[in-house]
Amino acid sequence: MAKLIVIQGGREKSFDLIDEFVFVGSGADCAIRMAGTGVAERHCQILKVEGAYRLIDLGGGTRVNGRPVQQHELDNGDVIQVGDASLTFRGGVKPAGGAAEAPRAAPAAASMRAGGASVRAGAGRAGRPSRRGARRGGGREVVVAQEMQQAAGQREILKRQNVRKPGLSGPVMLSIAAGVVLVVAIAGYKIMTGVPSGDWGKVYAQALDAYEHSRPEEAIKLLESIPEGAPNRRVAQNKLAEIKAGITTAVDLELHQHGETDYQNNILYFVQTRIDNPKYEGETAYVRILVRRLENFLVEFKGHKREAEVQRLLDIYKDRVPATPPTGHEVWIDADVERAREMYGRAYTIVSSWLAKNPGVGAEEKKALTELQAKIVRCAKEFWQDQNEAAEKNVQTDHYDDAYSKYLTAMRRLEGLPEMYDVAKKKADYLKTQAPNKIVRKQK
Numbered sequence: 001m002a003k004l005i006v007i008q009g010g011r012e013k014s015f016d017l018i019d020e021f022v023f024v025g026s027g028a029d030c031a032i033r034m035a036g037t038g039v040a041e042r043h044c045q046i047l048k049v050e051g052a053y054r055l056i057d058l059g060g061g062t063r064v065n066g067r068p069v070q071q072h073e074l075d076n077g078d079v080i081q082v083g084d085a086s087l088t089f090r091g092g093v094k095p096a097g098g099a100a101e102a103p104r105a106a107p108a109a110a111s112m113r114a115g116g117a118s119v120r121a122g123a124g125r126a127g128r129p130s131r132r133g134a135r136r137g138g139g140r141e142v143v144v145a146q147e148m149q150q151a152a153g154q155r156e157i158l159k160r161q162n163v164r165k166p167g168l169s170g171p172v173m174l175s176i177a178a179g180v181v182l183v184v185a186i187a188g189y190k191i192m193t194g195v196p197s198g199d200w201g202k203v204y205a206q207a208l209d210a211y212e213h214s215r216p217e218e219a220i221k222l223l224e225s226i227p228e229g230a231p232n233r234r235v236a237q238n239k240l241a242e243i244k245a246g247i248t249t250a251v252d253l254e255l256h257q258h259g260e261t262d263y264q265n266n267i268l269y270f271v272q273t274r275i276d277n278p279k280y281e282g283e284t285a286y287v288r289i290l291v292r293r294l295e296n297f298l299v300e301f302k303g304h305k306r307e308a309e310v311q312r313l314l315d316i317y318k319d320r321v322p323a324t325p326p327t328g329h330e331v332w333i334d335a336d337v338e339r340a341r342e343m344y345g346r347a348y349t350i351v352s353s354w355l356a357k358n359p360g361v362g363a364e365e366k367k368a369l370t371e372l373q374a375k376i377v378r379c380a381k382e383f384w385q386d387q388n389e390a391a392e393k394n395v396q397t398d399h400y401d402d403a404y405s406k407y408l409t410a411m412r413r414l415e416g417l418p419e420m421y422d423v424a425k426k427k428a429d430y431l432k433t434q435a436p437n438k439i440v441r442k443q444k
Contacts, residue, residue, distance in 0.1 A: 001091060002053055004046075008036055008085035020238045021047045023245075024082055025060065038083030045245055046074070053089070055080065058245070059256075200230040207239070216243055259301035266293050267310065275317070285340030287320050288333060335372055344380035345416030348373060377417070384410060384420045391427070404431045 002017040015022075015032050022031040025043035043060030046053055053074040055064065063081035064072045072078075080087040207222035223240040226233055270293065274286045294314040298307065331354045338347035351373050355361065361369075387410045394403035407428035414421040 003090050004032065004080075005088040005090060006032065006034065006085060007088070008034060017046065017048065017053065019048075020235075021045060021242055021245075023058075024087070025058075032087075034082070034085050036084045039085065040083075042245075043082050044080075047242065056245075200226050200232055200236075204232050204236055204239075207236070211239075211243055216246070219243055255301060256304065259297070259304040259306060262297060262301065263304075263306045263310070267297065267313070271313070284321060285336045287317055289337055289340060291317055291321055292337075332369060332372060335369075335376070339372075339376050339379060342379075342383060342413055344376055344383065345414045345421065347376045348380070349416040351376070380414060380417055380420060384414060384424070388424075388427075395431075400431055404428060407431065 004015045004017065006013045006015065019031065023042055023045050024030060024032045024034075025041050026033065026035050026039045027041040030042065038061070040058070040060035042058045044058055044062040045056045047056065048054075055062065055069065055072045055074055057068075057070050060082065062069060064074075064078055066079075066081070074080075074089045076090060078089045080089065203222050203226060207219040210216075210222065211219035220240060220243060223236045223243070226236040230236070267290070270286075270290055275290055291314065294310050294317070297304075297310050298314070301307070304310075331350060335347045335350040338344075338350060351369050355366070355369060387406050391403040391406040394400070394406065407424050410424040411421060411428060414424060
């Protein structure tokens with residue numbers, strides 16, 4: 001029987017792996033429960049799969065033989081690290097890729113003779129004859145001969161005992177009694193549940209089929225429908241826990257991957273290219289954008305390994321943002337953030353729409369918003385001038401696709417500012433419809 005030898009704090013304890021799966025961790029539902037530094041509530045799980053044992057990390061950071069693993073087929077002697085505890089796996093083998101391992105020979109009592117030479121099964125490795133008798137000489141052959149005589153005498157006694165006699169023998173009576181007990185048990189089960197026992201076997205089979213075809217929710221419902229007292233209730237509950245644990249592991253893995261992508265692309269890259277870039281020094285709108293992204297990360301990816309780092313950044317940059325904009329309105333923040341993102345048309349539209357809906361706004365607030373609008377238009381003109389010059393250079397060097405792409409970018413960022421948007425659209429349409437040689441002549 002496979003087992004785990006747990007060493008923690010100088011103490012050693014052994015656990016036999018009887019069930020089809022066990023949880024290891026500090027939680028109350030863990031079969032192998034331990035408390036210590038770095039031990040998660042559900043640290044890892046060990047599954048029995050076709051006679052072999054598989055370890056699955058549940059987010060605790062499990063190591064096997066010093067290496068971090070997500071899944072690992074356990075072999076005899078593998079050392080599992082769970083927090084500050086060491087678990088040594090004993091008694092298991094990995095499933096073979098080819099033919100099954102040859103069974104070991106029978107005990108020494110079942111001796112055999114081949115080609116005149118005495119061979120005692122079980123004396124050496126499986127499938128190998130022992131050669132000790134050949135080295136020791138005739139004494140060994142005498143022992144083997146005596147054993148063979150005893151075996152022959154036992155076979156003769158068995159033959160005499162198996163002679164048929166009238167009436168029912170003891171084994172037959174036992175078989176009949178066992179059959180009667182089984183019939184009574186099945187009848188009692190049908191009376192109590194009102195459903196034949198075979199039906200729950202079908203339900204279990206349907207659940208396995210649903211799980212194998214990537215329908216875990218359907219499998220869970222079917223397994224949960226098997227009631228107390230059903231013959232396969234315990235097996236169904238074990239499988240149910242296995243499926244739920246697998247779903248939890250997959251969800252945690254997906255959450256980790258998406259959170260890591262968000263941290264690298266939306267936070268770390270933004271800090272490097274905007275916040276720490278001397279070109280944008282003093283641009284408080286970028287700090288506002290970063291603070292919003294940090295706050296969204298803490299809500300969406302709660303419990304992620306980057307949570308502490310994100311919280312540290314939030315504490316740093318939150319103090320750098322003014323508590324309220326000059327107008328005291330959220331609209332000013334929204335428009336200024338869009339300006340910083342170079343979405344000039346959208347930023348201008350935010351301010352103009354708010355002013356149209358609030359004609360009675362105070363003089364101070366209206367002045368602040370009007371100044372922001374002027375700043376947005378000024379930034380938009382600078383952007384359009386650079387974009388248009390770059391596109392014209394692309395046309396002159398026959399890079400029409402690059403020029404067309406620049407005009408499309410200008411349209412996307414200037415939509416809401418008709419004076420510049422209409423010009424960008426007209427040039428993009430011209431590049432799309434005219435032949436390249438005509439474009440070159442016109443630009444010259």
